[in-house]
Amino acid sequence: MDHFHYKENELFAEEVSLKDVAEKYGTPTFVYSKATLERHAKAYINSFKSMDGLVCFSVKALSNISILKTLKNSGCGFDIVSGGELHRALLAGADPKKIIFSGVGKSKAEMVAGIENDILSFNIESEQELDQLGMVAAEMKRIAPVAIRFNPNVDAGVHEFTKTGRKSDKFGVSIETAKDLIKNCSENSNLNLVGLTCHIGSQIMELNAFEQAAKQALELLVELDKLNINLDFIDMGGGLGVSYVGEETVQPIELIQCYEKIFSGRSERLILEPGRSISANAGVMLTKVEYKKNDFLIADAAMNDLLRPALYQAHHDVWPVTKNNGAMQSAVNLVGPICETGDFLATNIDSESLKGDLLAVKTVGAYGFVMSSNYNSRPRAAEIIVDKDKFYLIRKREDYSSLTALEEGLDGQV
Numbered sequence: 001m002d003h004f005h006y007k008e009n010e011l012f013a014e015e016v017s018l019k020d021v022a023e024k025y026g027t028p029t030f031v032y033s034k035a036t037l038e039r040h041a042k043a044y045i046n047s048f049k050s051m052d053g054l055v056c057f058s059v060k061a062l063s064n065i066s067i068l069k070t071l072k073n074s075g076c077g078f079d080i081v082s083g084g085e086l087h088r089a090l091l092a093g094a095d096p097k098k099i100i101f102s103g104v105g106k107s108k109a110e111m112v113a114g115i116e117n118d119i120l121s122f123n124i125e126s127e128q129e130l131d132q133l134g135m136v137a138a139e140m141k142r143i144a145p146v147a148i149r150f151n152p153n154v155d156a157g158v159h160e161f162t163k164t165g166r167k168s169d170k171f172g173v174s175i176e177t178a179k180d181l182i183k184n185c186s187e188n189s190n191l192n193l194v195g196l197t198c199h200i201g202s203q204i205m206e207l208n209a210f211e212q213a214a215k216q217a218l219e220l221l222v223e224l225d226k227l228n229i230n231l232d233f234i235d236m237g238g239g240l241g242v243s244y245v246g247e248e249t250v251q252p253i254e255l256i257q258c259y260e261k262i263f264s265g266r267s268e269r270l271i272l273e274p275g276r277s278i279s280a281n282a283g284v285m286l287t288k289v290e291y292k293k294n295d296f297l298i299a300d301a302a303m304n305d306l307l308r309p310a311l312y313q314a315h316h317d318v319w320p321v322t323k324n325n326g327a328m329q330s331a332v333n334l335v336g337p338i339c340e341t342g343d344f345l346a347t348n349i350d351s352e353s354l355k356g357d358l359l360a361v362k363t364v365g366a367y368g369f370v371m372s373s374n375y376n377s378r379p380r381a382a383e384i385i386v387d388k389d390k391f392y393l394i395r396k397r398e399d400y401s402s403l404t405a406l407e408e409g410l411d412g413q414v
C-alpha cells in the first residue's frame, strides 16, 4: 500500500501534486512518500509477537540520509555492506547497536570502522574473513561481535542475479563450514559469536524458500544448544518481494508469523534486513517525454537514472502525472537518451502520453537512485521527500561541475 493516487486526474504523493514538484525541481526527479516509508517500516516492527524483533533496513536499497533518518525515527536499525553505508547510517543518527555489517568482502579499514563504532555484528561469510576480523580486533585490543552467514542452498525462484542462497552463489558458507567457523570463534578471545544469519535473495514472492532456510537455521541452533553455545540473535536477512505490476505479494506479518512459528520457544532475538519491501513502493521517478518516434517515447530519464529495466529486465508501471484522456496507444516503449539499445525504462506499456507530458515511473524507491550513475556524462537526478502537504529537496540535482569536480590534470601535470 502506497500513498500515490490521483485527485481529479492529477497524480499526487500524499497531499502534494507531482506536477508542482516537477515545476519546482525539474526532471528527472525521484520523489519519496514519507508516510509510505513509515507505514512499511511499521508493518514489520508491529508484527513481532512472540519474538523480540529488530528490523535493520538494508541501506543499499535507498541510502539518502534523510530517508535513513526517517526510518531510524520509525524504529529501524540498519543492514550495511560498506564503510560508506556505515558513514551514512551514523550521519543519520543510527544507534550503532542496531547496525549489522553484511557483505562478502569487508576490507580491513571497514572492519576497523565497525569495531571503533561498536556495531551490533559483523555478518561473516568466509573463513578468511573471520580470520582477518580476529586479527583486526586483536590489533585493536578489542572483541569483535560475529554472526556466521550460512548458505542454506535453497533456490528462491527469483531473477538469476538476485538469488543469493544457492550453494553455487558467492554468499555465505555451507552448514558444515558454519560449524567450523563457530568453533573457530569460540577459540578466539578477540571474537564473540552473537548470531547466525542468512539471506537467500531478493524479490521473493512465496514463503516456501524462507521457510526452508529458517528450518535449517533451527536445526543448527538445536545442534549448538547441545554444545552449550548460545546466540543473541537469528538474522534471516531480507528478500520479501513487492508488487511492480500488480503481482500478489507476501506481507511482512505473514513472513514474521512463519518465522515465529518455526522458532517457537527459542529465546534468540529475530533480526530481519528488509530493503525493497520497505522502500520500493515509496518512490516514483518523474520524467518528461522529450520526443515521440515510432513506438518509442523518448524520455529525459535514462538507464543511468534507473538501471533495473536494463540490468534485470525489470518491469515498472508508468503513470501519467496528468491524465489527458488522449488516445491510448498500446505497446509503447519508454526509452532514454543514452546511446545503448538496452536503455529502456519500460517496454510494452499502454500510454496516452505525448511530447512534453510528465510521467511517473512507479516503484523505484528501492535499487533506483542508489544504482544511478553518470554514464554518458549525465548529472544524477534530484531526490525529494513528500511529507503530507509539503515537499523537501533531500538531494540536489547534480550539475556539470559535479561531473568533473574530482578530475585533475587541466593544469598541465598530465
Ligand SMILES: Cc1ncc(COP(=O)(O)O)c(C=O)c1O
Pocket: 058, 061, 079, 102, 103, 199, 201, 202, 203, 237, 238, 239, 240, 273, 274, 275, 276, 277, 366
Ligand atoms: C545481506 C542482505 N540483506 C538484505 C538485503 C535486502 O534485500 P531486499 O531488498 O530484497 O529486502 C540484501 C539485498 O540484496 C542483502 O544482500
